[in-house]
Amino acid sequence: MSDGPPVTPSPEPDIKLVWFVVALLAYIAAGFFLKSAVLNWIVGPLFPFLALFVLPRLLRWRRGAAEVESAE
Amino acid sequence: MSWAAHEFENYFIQKHIGVKASFLGIVLGTQSPDLFTKLFVYQSDDTALFHRGWPGVGFTHSLMFGVVLATLVLAVTRSQGWALGILIGQWAHVLTDVADSAGVMVFFPFSTEPVTIDMWEHAAVLGPHGDAAAYYSSLGLAWDLFWLAMVLIFASQALRRSYFREVIVPADPKVWGWLHRTLRLPETALLLIYRGLMFYGIGRLVAWFLYARLDAKTPLQLEWGGPAYVTRNDLSDAGVLEVIGRTALGAVLFAAFLWVGWRLIGRRLWARGYDVPAAASVKA
Numbered sequence: 031m032s033d034g035p036p037v038t039p040s041p042e043p044d045i046k047l048v049w050f051v052v053a054l055l056a057y058i059a060a061g062f063f064l065k066s067a068v069l070n071w072i073v074g075p076l077f078p079f080l081a082l083f084v085l086p087r088l089l090r091w092r093r094g095a096a097e098v099e100s101a102e
Numbered sequence: 103m104s105w106a107a108h109e110f111e112n113y114f115i116q117k118h119i120g121v122k123a124s125f126l127g128i129v130l131g132t133q134s135p136d137l138f139t140k141l142f143v144y145q146s147d148d149t150a151l152f153h154r155g156w157p158g159v160g161f162t163h164s165l166m167f168g169v170v171l172a173t174l175v176l177a178v179t180r181s182q183g184w185a186l187g188i189l190i191g192q193w194a195h196v197l198t199d200v201a202d203s204a205g206v207m208v209f210f211p212f213s214t215e216p217v218t219i220d221m222w223e224h225a226a227v228l229g230p231h232g233d234a235a236a237y238y239s240s241l242g243l244a245w246d247l248f249w250l251a252m253v254l255i256f257a258s259q260a261l262r263r264s265y266f267r268e269v270i271v272p273a274d275p276k277v278w279g280w281l282h283r284t285l286r287l288p289e290t291a292l293l294l295i296y297r298g299l300m301f302y303g304i305g306r307l308v309a310w311f312l313y314a315r316l317d318a319k320t321p322l323q324l325e326w327g328g329p330a331y332v333t334r335n336d337l338s339d340a341g342v343l344e345v346i347g348r349t350a351l352g353a354v355l356f357a358a359f360l361w362v363g364w365r366l367i368g369r370r371l372w373a374r375g376y377d378v379p380a381a382a383s384v385k386a
Contacts, residue, residue, distance in 0.1 A: 042290050044290070054305055062312050065231060074302030074305060078298055083294050
């Protein structure tokens with residue numbers, strides 16, 4: 031780890047509350063049926079990061095790749 | 103044991119300590135008593151004794167454990183923010199767990215007497231799912247809702263992006279900076295990680311509550327010492343005066359230990375430790 035200016039402020043706007051609510055409902059539904067597999071200290075805190083940051087980027091990347099393929 | 107309360111209290115503590123303590127240190131502190139022991143608790147023959155008593159891993163729920171952990175972290179990393187965060191977080195966990203029937207040995211090793219206010223039954227004997235159902239059928243539910251309300255009323259600012267930028271990151275620039283640069287995570291992603299425990303706390307509270315009501319169908323008994331269907335598991339058969347006497351003696355000895363320990367070791371370690379610039383400017 032190194033020092034220095036830590037985090038560059040992101041120009042992106044904050045994620046809207048409604049998306050947190052959607053992610054929360056999805057998490058609660060998954061937790062109700064899968065219980066400890068989802069309601070644990072690793073999946074739980076990382077769920078918003080995975081659902082609201084990683085997943086949208088993956089979907090965007092896939093969509094971009096599909097558009098390139100269809101253009102070719 | 104408390105469930106989502108241990109997630110919510112991180113933000114409450116952080117809001118009141120500000121830049122002096124690392125948020126991740128506080129999180130490590132609040133989770134440390136159960137971090138390496140919870141899995142084994144459910145597998146033990148006497149869950150309450152193993153979890154909170156002696157012999158067992160009950161020492162992890164003592165104030166002394168926080169002192170030892172914080173001292174080790176200060177000695178190794180020299181980070182005052184992490185040491186302070188771990189100490190306060192661990193102490194918060196200990197004091198929060200006083201509420202269930204098993205209690206905690208607050209002043210171990212000077213007193214092995216569990217301190218409890220008996221608000222709800224420690225129900226680990228029922229296994230993880232049964233434990234959750236019992237907790238969310240008792241005043242444990244009210245305890246989690248109390249801590250959620252404390253965060254929303256008194257510490258909601260701590261969840262804002264501006265707070266993350268102005269307090270959380272400056273309080274721990276090394277770790278957040280490392281995540282930012284090495285994993286190439288933008289501020290938005292770091293903010294999601296920071297807010298993750300709040301999300302998890304609300305999610306587990308609602309999901310386990312629904313499980314208790316709709317699946318396990320345990321009776322909702324919001325009365326002191328409930329739920330009644332869980333077998334009583336008080337770790338001590340001592341009377342109230344005996345508990346007060348032993349605990350008071352333990353408290354005095356612990357305070358004396360802290361004073362001597364600070365004079366001999368603590369203040370030297372603290373003096374050779376470093377503070378983040380943001381915290382130093384607050385002091386000045």
